[in-house]
Amino acid sequence: MNLSSRLNSILGMIDSHYEHIWDCCCDHGYLGQAVLQAKPEAKVHFLDVVESITSKLKQHLTSSDYSNERWQVHCKDLQQLRLPLPENATNIQHRHLLIIAGVGGDLTLDMVQAVLQNNPDCDIDFLLCPVRQLHKVRCGAKAFGLGLVNEKIVKDGGRYYEAIHLSTLSEDDIPVVGGSMWDLAKDDHQEYLRQNISHYQRMQAQGNASARKVLAEYMSLQELLA
Ligand SMILES: C[S@@+](CC[C@H](N)C(=O)[O-])C[C@H]1O[C@@H](n2cnc3c(N)ncnc32)[C@H](O)[C@@H]1O
Structure with a gap:
């Protein structure tokens, strides 16, 4: 299967052993199917809230070569998900991504x-790749007590994304404008930084009160280029 570079980068960031990997908001399920192939030790869960999506996916996986013990399809709102605890266990350590x-x-x-x-009793890893509002997501995740595992800038179809691996077990600070993901020797990263700066300059010009502080944070990254 030909994955987009965005989904391929997310796949490449799964570098630990997980017993359960969840393709949440899976839609087409391309990512989960690539995980099925790349991580034979993991059970892959496909979750989406739309029934027509999950029933089509279930049909497709049933006719695939993968044993049905390796995957499960869930038609569910992610906000209602209760992760299953194995019998006698009170905590699932690092087993769910x-x-x-x-x-x-x-x-x-x-x-x-x-x-x-x-x-509340589970240690959970998240791999997030949101569309827009990266600064807000990073600040929110910090406030929830999550820590950073890894982060990466991804360019796909002329558009930039950030893939952020977080964990309830990590104590590493989540930099609100990103840290180790930046390689400002790269033209692409410079372009992405310029886009962020222009975005917050526009917001500041429109009178957005919080834009000033965020802009200063992105500008401080640009100073590293000087
Ligand atoms: C644009 S698709 C993303 C597909 C894929 N994850 C990707 O990155 O290419 C968004 C999907 O999120 C699903 N979705 C939206 N809200 C959801 C929720 N609360 N719980 C589960 N799925 C949800 C939608 O049904 C839709 O299929």
């Missing part, structure tokens, strides 16, 4: 918050 990609930043944050609230 939830990937949430391709939805807006506000919804991504609502989902992460709900998952954390509904599963």
